[in-house]
């Protein structure tokens with residue numbers, strides 16, 4: 057997603073509105089920072105939660121897997137967002153120092169909405185593209 061930047065002589069501003077810019081009601085906001093560059097975060101899918109990820113500072117790489125296969129998406133600008141639909145396995149990694157990753161979520165936190173095991177993900181959403189693949 058490319059958010060509109062409002063630019064003037066003082067700097068830049070991005071405004072995000074639920075159900076307009078973001079295609080859902082935002083029930084939860086969290087942010088991830090201070091991540092060791094050698095560590096991954098995420099590595100799960102959801103049953104219901106939709107999310108939009110925005111790198112407010114720095115960069116990180118997000119790998120997303122769905123029925124069409126896997127995509128690696130670089131988040132490297134605060135005007136860029138990545139919509140992650142429920143059922144999409146996602147892993148965030150390659151965090152640069154100082155990276156702050158903002159996450160807007162459509163649901164309140166509920167551990168029961170997580171699929172944290174990739175094997176379980178394959179059982180719940182069996183797909184041809186998964187065959188033989190091992191992916192964390």
Ligand code: TYD
Pocket residue numbers: 084086088097098099165
């Ligand atoms: P975790 O799901 O491992 O984070 P990531 O999405 O980066 O993989 O969550 C880390 C811890 O934080 C875990 O104990 C659950 C807790 N947590 C909350 O309490 N509320 C939240 O909204 C989130 C995303 C996590």
